Amino acid sequence: MAIRPLDTTKLLLAHATAKGIFIFLRLILCILQTLSWKIFGIQNAIEKNKDPKSKPVAQALKVLTWSKFCFLLPPSLRDFIYVHDEYIDPEYVIQNDHVLLFFLDPHQDVAVFGEGMQGQRLWHSDCDSDITLSLFKNSRRLIVMPMDEFHKVCARLPDPDKPLVIMGNTARCGSTLLTQIFECTNKVVSYSEPLPLNDLAVLYHDKGPCSQVNQLTRSLIRIYSRPLKSMPEPEGYLIKPVGPSLVCAEPIRKLYPNTTVFYLYRNLENVTKSMYKLSYVLPTTRLVYILCRLSGNLVESVFANNGYPTEGANRTVDNDYCCGIFIAAISANVYKKMRADGNDVHGLLYDDLVQRKESGVRAILNASRLPGSLVQSAMTAFTRDSQRNSIVSREAFSKIKPLEYTEDDKLKSNQLLVELGFPTIDEPCRLEGTLEF
Structure with a gap:
């Protein structure tokens, strides 16, 4: 059977074009964001936690928009355009049901959580039958914390006592x-x-x-x-x-x-x-x-x-x-x-x-x-x-x-x-x- 050249071209070109436009816009906004973060003294979660006098924090990023070439590819912070919202206590991610672990980024050594609306169960099929798709669609904020802080938060949780x-x-x-x-x-x-x-x-x-x-x-x-x-x-x-x-x-x-x-x-x-x-x-x-x-x-x-x-x-x-x-x-x-x-x-x-x-x-x-x-x-x-x-x-x-x-x-x-x-x-x-x- 043929490779379906017309269908293939339309599918790949449409996704590649949308992603290309997104990358261009994100590049411009990242330059502006880097300048604004320096002006206002905003640091990412890893840099913030390097200060020995600083209490451990996670960084909440407000999602403006996102784009994904294909959902089978691993998610990344590069799939989002966002702005700094606030620094929060890492415990926030286990105290709120509408927050769910999204992905781990081994290159930046961070854990990223998605936060939906209050009362939203992001893991439930009422949001989407796939958790990753649900988190892309419904995350209003991303909560980023260093991996060592992620492990510390999880260490305070109990092991499951149910099957x-x-x-x-x-x-x-x-x-x-x-x-x-x-x-x-x-x-x-x-x-x-x-x-x-x-x-x-x-x-x-x-x-x-x-x-x-x-x-x-x-x-x-x-x-x-x-x-x-x-x-x-x-x-x-x-x-x-x-x-x-x-x-x-x-x-x-x-x-x-x-x-x-x-x-x-x-x-x-x-x-x-x-x-x-x-x-x-x-x-x-x-x-x-x-x-x-x-x-x-x-x-x-x-x-x-x-x-x-x-x-x-x-x-x-x-x-x-x-x-x-x-x-x-x-x-x-x-x-x-x-x-x-x-x-x-x-x-x-x-x-x-x-x-x-x-x-x-x-x-x-x-x-x-x-x-x-x-x-x-x-x-x-x-x-x-x-x-x-x-x-x-x-x-x-x-x-x-x-x-x-x-x-x-x-x-x-x-x-x-x-x-x-x-x-x-x-x-x-x-x-x-x-x-x-």
């Missing part, structure tokens, strides 16, 4: 529905793809078990399980990392042994059809489709840099159907590797869940050590679009033409799957360790 669940997934496999099964209980705080877990996964991958990894693990789990006024007595906590970052579950389980780990996957043909539509929304997904046609070495490098196992990844494909199957299979290798390494992780097949909803929900909650009394409220998740407030909502996807493919495309995909150790498209795919219900 902790980590849920990995392949892309476009129904993981948002599963997240909202937990959320709809109104008793489980559910975080969908918080990006700081990517930093933990990368650090663990690079350094293995060490004090630095333990410190970051403890701080992240404590900040995500912190006491909330909006949910004073939760029954548990669900954290869904981005697909390849599931490796973060290993250091988490070392510190919190009772953590339950799931991996959700789906019929690979449905995954590739959905991923094709995603490539009309997210530029980096489209670039991956193009890259998979050009160079096996580059493909392998991209997968390696994103934390995926790379066995069998050095190859090219010549059609969009096969490309989606290829990406889904490599993603599932994260789960297979974790199982091979002896990690206790339960597989979940999305197709099982939608066929046997109530028994599936009951089995998942039971494996998570959550009360069976939550089953009926959890079933509400099946009655609504789990991505209703997102750029990938059911309504948005319905406007995108479906993937077209030939029998030859399917034949090539089957050959690829066999080489990667998976059953063919028309055979049932049930990975070892999948939960039965």
Whole structure:
């Protein structure tokens, strides 16, 4: 199948043009801001805290506007135009429910929080089904503090005393529905793809078990399980990392042994059809489709840099159907590797869940050590679009033409799957360790 040159040009050019205009405006405003900060004696949080006589502070920045080329790319302070608002006590971020950890910036050695409106639950799907998108859309202020101060704040928080669940997934496999099964209980705080877990996964991958990894693990789990006024007595906590970052579950389980780990996957043909539509929304997904046609070495490098196992990844494909199957299979290798390494992780097949909803929900909650009394409220998740407030909502996807493919495309995909150790498209795919219900 063709690379879709017209669609690709329109998608990439539109996003690149918008980002280019934003960068130009930000450059001008940054020059003016640097001058004004010097005139009025304003310092960033790191410089402010260097003064030994100064009480530790965080810096609140009022967001004027923002722009992101693609939401799959890591967020940065460079994505925002902002002005200094005030210096605040770092404790502010754990005392207010409408403040949520946004991202970590290892280059500036800071932790950045997003602050929404009073009463707003930025982690809830009423804001967006993805936490990063929610924080981009709803953050009125950014609160920036040095990483050492972030760890000090988290050290004053307790460890979670309720069940902790980590849920990995392949892309476009129904993981948002599963997240909202937990959320709809109104008793489980559910975080969908918080990006700081990517930093933990990368650090663990690079350094293995060490004090630095333990410190970051403890701080992240404590900040995500912190006491909330909006949910004073939760029954548990669900954290869904981005697909390849599931490796973060290993250091988490070392510190919190009772953590339950799931991996959700789906019929690979449905995954590739959905991923094709995603490539009309997210530029980096489209670039991956193009890259998979050009160079096996580059493909392998991209997968390696994103934390995926790379066995069998050095190859090219010549059609969009096969490309989606290829990406889904490599993603599932994260789960297979974790199982091979002896990690206790339960597989979940999305197709099982939608066929046997109530028994599936009951089995998942039971494996998570959550009360069976939550089953009926959890079933509400099946009655609504789990991505209703997102750029990938059911309504948005319905406007995108479906993937077209030939029998030859399917034949090539089957050959690829066999080489990667998976059953063919028309055979049932049930990975070892999948939960039965």
